[in-house]
Amino acid sequence: MSNELWRLSAVDLARHIASREISCRDAVASCLARLEDVNPRINAVTEVLADEAMRAAAEADAALACGQPVGPLHGVPVTIKVNVDQAGCATTNGVGAYRETLATEDSPVVANLRKAGAIVIGRNNAPAFSMRWFTDNALHGRTINPYDATRTPGGSSGGAAAAVAAGMGPLAHGNDLGGSIRYPAYACGVAGLRPSQGRVPAFNPSQARERTFGTSLTSMQGPIARTVADLRLALAAMSAADARDPWWTPAPLDAPPGNSKAGVKVAVCTTLPGYRADPAVAAAVAQAAQWLQQAGYVVEEAAPPRFSEAADLWLALIMNETRVSMRQAVETDGDDVVQRAFGSMYRLAPELDLVGYMDALSQRSNLLRDWLAFFAQYPLLLMPVSWQLPFPVDADQQGDAAMRDILDAQSPLLAPAILGLPGLSVPTGMAGSTPMGVQLVAGRFQEALCLRAGEAIERRAGWSGLAELKA
Template identity: 50%
Template sequence: MDMPLWRWSATQLASAIRNKEITSREAVTACLDRIASINPELNAVVSVQADDALAAADLADHMVAAGTTLGPLHGVPVTTKINVDQAGLPTTNGIVAFKDNIAKDDAPVVANLRRAGAVIIGRTNTPAFSMRWFTDNELHGRTLNPWRPDRTPGGSSGGAAVAAATGMCAIAHGNDGGGSIRYPAYCTGTVGLRPSFGRVPAFNGTAPSERQLSLQLISVQGAITRNVADARLALAAMAAPDPRDPWHVAMPLEGPRRDHPGVAVCLDPAGVGIAPEVEAAVRKAAAILHRAGYEVSWRDPPDVAAAAKAWNDFAQGEARLTLSAQIEQHGDALARRAFALMMARTPELDVPSLMQLSAARATYLRRWQAFMQEHPLVLCPVAMETALPYGVDIESEASVDRLYRSHVFLFATAYLGLPSISVPTGVHEGIPIGVQIVGPRFREDLVLDAAAAVEHAAAEAPPLLSS
């Protein structure tokens, strides 16, 4: 294959390593060299484990030579995000006070990547407390979008998305509590898969206490990749059971086959306004799926605006109670400003409202599940405009309202715990653009199949950045 190994997909690398066409050391070295070349400018990978990665690659190559049974990601270079535990390294979450917060054990998703044979080469950046849609913090600095530095690379998995987009790794681990996988993928022209709630196990032993209830029910672990096939491969590796997560459900990765299930296409059911280029991308994807044989109809799923508001009032309302003191004590100026503006639009959460918001999740999910009996897939915007200018979330209450209006589909689907994917469809004014596909619980296979059809036909989708 006449291109450098850092450009190869995870699927290609895994196959070539398994078949002894290349070595894991060669693949890992290519990505480490790529990090050394471009990361100083972009600041996506904030901790590089070169020696450990090369030792792991050598072990992977020895296993291939010995004929050992190999995992699906054997020898493939990946990154992890600095807000999950990786044994022997700090879980900083972008916070200066946590720079020595050393993990004793791997988080489940990290352990699953290792068991699948992946070689972890570095850790990617996130905003302080992983609370922004812009990746910047006092400890590690700002991550730049390689397409347009004046635009956000997304957050909180902005470092992961930039690392994947530029070939610093084949698969980038991320997590998503309100769009933190899908939005960075959208901003960087990559594929971001948010699995179903309960699909990929999660736990951080470095955390001082259990996560707030909303995060337990909403936040998920997943991957950012350069194509849909790699997203499917990453999901299979990450989804292995782990007893430390009481919410994990060991469901099959493939459900009953449905040839070209119905797709509901929706543009702006919340009435917040949609940019013309975003509408054009959704219409383009709808036409692609129609040509591929999907039954496409223009139908709005229920309660999008209400579910998005419930996400904010539940997740951010709890954050006021659980994180305010930590952010005031340990947060940098950016985190404190962003949090204050979030709280300005979030009602005070008392016990009755907490009960109502946690219960309402079942109401909205029931309505979506009934809707999905006829329309198993929903095609919609990732965001209502392209990647936002840097700093929108810290400028003013009006600019934060703009962000929340743009992210209405991200918030609603996170609140419901449904699997969804961001897949690129092209470039608009120098910045990637794409669409979101949402599916029923534990039917990532349907979501991935539809995303692959869009990816295959969207000829102008962003290429892997080479400069």
């Protein structure tokens, strides 16, 4: 049985370990064996920490044997994205020039996972600077989608999603500035949660300077898993307080009374004027709406307010900040593919002067006010993750027109992100050879609403989220 433990969810592993039905060493060894078997085929994990993980597992078993109190993830294997600090590892962010940038202490999200008892078995891949929806870089190489090698595994947390889908641990850490958790989860047939702004503390001790203001409001740390229950468990661990993040907010994790059970109103948005939805995407949203209705939710067709404005604001605000904070680094240290992708996004984004930047931040507040009023009427929004199926590999290398199409397709990811809202990507099954899923969005700190509805969809979809990858 021990060689099949990699198939278990984080919830099941944690329960069996806590009751001492299985050992932490067996759980970690099983996931490491699975990693050794399948990672050479998909390149999801760039650094394997086998010796360190087995030592930590032995210490975790000793703690259990002594009757010491244990955390909710005690002995559960996880992988960490290469763009956050983990003591003793290089925070490469997929960039060759940073291969020697060894972190001396853990970032808050890594520290919180360790405090909950999780055992880090490896570092998962990302594109250079974690700024593409495609996971490939000159330093670590390309991550392959476990279901379809011709399509992206998503990005920038493509390594995280591919690792979870292939069974290299039940949980992975990712982060989401413009869909970098939700999109890889969608592309790889797993579940991914982008928390609210302020929910999970973030900080890289190795960073030379603070993140820019708009990025701080937009980029979130969160979990990727094969089940929604595992996301809930991981979120509770990740969101513990850390004084290093001044944006962290002590908001309750549970849904407020009256918004936590069936009967919640759900706005369903299958299509919007100006956007072209793939028929399989529209069908998945319609099916998920039917499943929610069967579960007791009140489902109505309704579109979020000023959707295009919010998506356009993401491009304007984030790309103008990166022009100042990252452009020189990308041009100096970036590989060819990230330079081409950045070049297209820069050319498509309007250039803002100081007044324009201030107006953009004011517009964000105005848009968020309208979206929160919408959520007062419809506590949940069901919509696509992307208007299109996962893109063919390197679709962002085809010039500015192709990038414009990509940005339009990704608008369901961009609009909630720029407003700091939570979003859950949950799989619904397959569309041919490609995984398919939907997105649930809610008001600030309402992750519990997304997770509860996601579980209702998950139960009816009957999807395992596990790519066997048999030889």
